[in-house]
């Protein structure tokens with residue numbers, strides 16, 4: 001490698017550890033990364049202490065990392081620093097171990113398996129709706145979080161987590177908030193006994209208790225209830241080995257965490273967008289009434305709900321719950337002529353790419369119709385990537401889309417939501433993109 005190549009680093013903000021950790025990037029990463037892309041273009045460089053990272057903003061360059069050169073990269077520093085929580089689960093493990101786990105888990109996400117969950121998803125949504133009254137005010141985000149947690153509990157573990165929902169929900173909330181804190185991750189590793197770290201450890205312990213209780217009850221009963229846990233308990237590798245309890249714990253905590261907040265956020269943002277766009281909401285209702293006519297949606301109905309599908313696609317474009325992703329180079333690589341040495345970070349932001357006028361007309365407008373005439377096929381592959389891509393693509397994408405469709409269709413037939421005046425909805429970019437103080441709505445029964 002020649003001298004100038006080695007010294008080449010993309011343009012970017014001046015290096016400053018303190019500002020990076022406590023300044024704009026920490027306070028408002030969405031604005032920070034949008035401004036980076038605007039100011040420095042498709043590849044920019046960040047230096048935080050002696051850590052160097054490239055921020056990449058062009059779909060082809062993103063594809064090059066996530067798909068063509070996936071083997072050269074590991075998961076980013078924030079996820080790695082949170083192994084105390086995720087362990088060696090699918091989200092955080094690497095290499096051959098990850099590949100083995102992914103193969104073992106794949107049957108649990110097979111479409112036919114997931115189709116069987118649609119009835120549970122609809123049933124739990126019906127139960128929730130039956131507690132709602134016309135004119136009541138609720139935080140729709142809180143409602144979606146509890147619902148998604150119950151659905152994940154039932155479909156993954158065949159366990160009713162209603163009793164645990166509040167505690168598990170609060171613990172997950174705390175852990176996810178901590179997990180996303182880059183400053184803490186870099187400056188205060190978990191072994192330092194700060195009050196926050198102690199709270200996190202206690203939180204993990206509480207979560208583990210619930211999970212181990214469910215695993216041991218299932219092992220003892222020996223039942224195959226057709227859920228994901230049954231499959232994970234049964235699967236054997238080519239050499240006949242099964243998953244250990246520790247590995248089951250890592251996979252189930254990962255699925256619990258990855259599978260509930262993400263879908264809940266997607267639903268919350270969809271309701272919020274619908275409530276602000278009456279013309280879209282009207283079309284959405286008309287389709288539901290036409291296709292379902294008051295029936296509970298089934299798997300067979302879902303492909304007929306085209307407009308609902310576009311609403312969901314558009315919500316995930318504007319408010320992608322996985323708003324950004326990161327990798328750590330494990331081998332030498334090059335991006336747009338810039339060297340990427342082992343230990344360098346590479347970051348992408350769905351939030352920024354999904355709002356880029358090069359790919360979308362009127363990018364800030366909520367227009368489900370834009371997806372009507374095959375836009376998805378005309379776009380570069382990574383101009384829209386709410387579920388990531390390449391070998392580490394989200395394993396739960398079909399599950400998530402089915403759940404979101406069933407919940408939207410079930411609730412949308414009965415209720416619409418009016419935003420409570422004076423309540424400000426602010427996107428908070430934690431590990432996921434969520435409404436910071438929830439979304440207060442007034443429930444209105446549809447006549």
Ligand code: HEM
Pocket residue numbers: 075090091092102254255258259260262263266320321322325326385386387388389391392393394395396397399400401
């Ligand atoms: C709208 C909902 C969801 C979104 C937007 C989403 C997004 C993502 C993204 C972007 C990744 C890739 C992360 C990376 O490459 O660094 C991912 C991975 C993952 N997701 Fe999801 N996800 C959603 C729902 C779910 C659900 C419902 C489950 C499980 C039930 C799930 C389980 C996972 C797992 C296990 C991984 C790691 C896969 C691997 O590396 O092999 N996700 N998700």
